Amino acid sequence: MTNLFSSFDPSASLHLPINWTSVTMCFILIPLTFWLIPTRIASLWSKILLALHKEFQTLIGKGFSGSTFIFISLFTLILYNNFLGLFPYVFTGTSHLVMTLTLALPLWLSFMIFGWINNTIHMLAHLVPQGTPPALMPFMVCIETISNLIRPGTLAVRLAANMIAGHLLLTLLGNTGSMIPNSILIVLLGAQILLLVLEAAVAIIQSYVFAVLTTLYSSEVI
Template sequence: MMTNLFSSFDPSTSLYFPFNWLSTFLWMIFIPLSFWLIPTRSLSFWKKILFTLHKEFKTLLGPKALGSTFIFISLFSLILYNNFLGLFPYIFTSTSHLVMTLTLALPLWLSFMIYGWINNTVHMLAHLVPQGTPPVLMPFMVCIETISNIIRPGTLAVRLAANMIAGHLLMTLLGNTGSSISTSLISFLLITQILLLILESAVAIIQSYVFAILSSLYSSEVT
């Protein structure tokens, strides 16, 4: 019996070996598939998704935006692979930890801020005061906009980690009750777990998309 409710999400918890964070690199096994002379249907479908994302990011970033769309497509792919691989049994979900999500969000946000304040200082100062703000409220708006800007990497990281760990925790709690419930309720439990797995698959896609889209929007604001 677990002494801690979140012990199943602890990086030191492992069934066979303690190298849980190595699961972050499992997405690399999909790289050789892209070098096939005749791509499979799944690879062609994935390329269509990436091309659609490229067009969408290009629209959001604009012609003068910082960075390339490939940065955010790679970010989307990395988070999506880790989210999906975490749904398989005995695979550690690295995106459910703030260590992983902050590692992705903080350097991106910091690089955008450094670039914006060095190259577009007037533009960054103008962002602190929304257009049409009364002169009396300008000091308060500067404080509010500064705080909202500073907490952006934290909100990005917490949003992804909290959404991933919430569904996994619910599935873990329901799975642990399987040995103690009656036989007549086992089928109901299995149906519930399958529905939760479908929901978690949708959450994995949505959260990776939201993370990449918000990062691209933060990038477009500094130019």
């Protein structure tokens, strides 16, 4: 690597732009769920998806039936990519705004178009919270409009920044291994293992947060 941030450059590895193929590696694992006799991992994953379906259905409320599968698929895609990025020499696609904005912007834009075309009065009512004094209504409209417009950006930046931060910390600690004595190397190895466990938890939490926030944004336009 030429510098610390080269691990987030798709063309830095072997000078071949094949790092984005890690994004499609999740399709290798999908056929395992269609076995006639599922494995224990497949059964556990089915229970997790069922729990997510029930929770997303509760968040959407009176939404369209079957719309939760969009957000479950979104959760699965982000989770696979977050976990694949923890393996050595595997490119983390979710650490790039190119991918996170590609996921967040079309969903948010479709929600806005649907809401303003079909529920215009409901969308206008969202711009002014209940109980707002008349003098503050113009300011609240501006604030709510700005907060609505930056939603896809906050979704994308939150996911990418969390992935970049943990990977940079792991890289920084790993690069110091050759410059410290063996007595401290054991401590560094323990810290790396703890950070790897933390990054695994962050991978799950961030994919869940992305899917839940997208579900909440969709429930506001119905």
